[in-house]
Amino acid sequence: MTAPLVPELDVRDLDRSLAFYVEVLGFRIAHQRPEEGFAYLERDGAELMLETAQGPGRRFRTAALEPPFGRGMNLQIRVADAPGLLASLAAAGRLPLIPLETRWYRAGHVELGNRQFVVADPDGYLLRFFEDLGERPLTGDLA
Numbered sequence: 163m164t165a166p167l168v169p170e171l172d173v174r175d176l177d178r179s180l181a182f183y184v185e186v187l188g189f190r191i192a193h194q195r196p197e198e199g200f201a202y203l204e205r206d207g208a209e210l211m212l213e214t215a216q217g218p219g220r221r222f223r224t225a226a227l228e229p230p231f232g233r234g235m236n237l238q239i240r241v242a243d244a245p246g247l248l249a250s251l252a253a254a255g256r257l258p259l260i261p262l263e264t265r266w267y268r269a270g271h272v273e274l275g276n277r278q279f280v281v282a283d284p285d286g287y288l289l290r291f292f293e294d295l296g297e298r299p300l301t302g303d304l305a
Contacts, residue, residue, distance in 0.1 A: 168202075169237060170211040172227055173285050176201065179212050182284050186254045187247065208239045230286020237289050244277045244293040251281055259288070264295065272297045 173179040176199050183189040189203040189210075199214025215227055241247050248262055260280035266273040275295030280288055 165207070165209040168209045168211060170213060170222075171283075171285070171287055172215040172231060173212050173283075174215055174229075175284070176212060176214045178284050183212070186250055186256065187289075188250070205239070206241065210237070230282070232285070232287035235288070236280060237287065239289060239291050240294060241291050242293065244279060244291055247291055248279055256281060260290075266295075266298065266301075268300060269297075271300055273300055 171179075180191070180201060183203055184191060187205065189205040189208075192202045192204045192209070194201045201212045203210050203212065215231075245262060248258065251258065258279040258281045260278075262277065262279045264275065264277050266275050274297050276292040277295055278290055278292035280290045282288055
C-alpha cells in the first residue's frame, strides 16, 4: 500500500462490491476491517478502498450520498489486457457503458494511446480500464 493517491469509495453493500471488484475485475483484498465495513483493494499497483456507506467507520462527506455514487468523476485504471478484462465482465453479465475503443490524446507534441472501456460498479462509480498503447507523433486526428 504505497500509492500516492488512493480513492476511498462509499458503497451500499460491501459484500456485493467485493464480489464485483475481486471476482469479476481481479482485484485482491490487501486487508480488511469487517467491524468497520472496510476493505483495501489492489490490482497491479492500482489501489482503492471500499467502505460501507452506513457503517460504523468515519465518514468524509460534504452532502447527502445519493445513487448513483461518484457522479462527475471516473477512475482510470491501467491493465495489461483490456479486452480480456472486458471478456470477464461479459461472462459476469456486465455490459460496459462505453465499449472497447482506441483513443489517442494530445499531450504536448505527441499523442498518447489508450485501448479502453468504461463500466459502472454496483454503486454507479465509473471505472475506465485502459491498456497503454504508447505514444506517436502528433497527427491532428485525435479520435
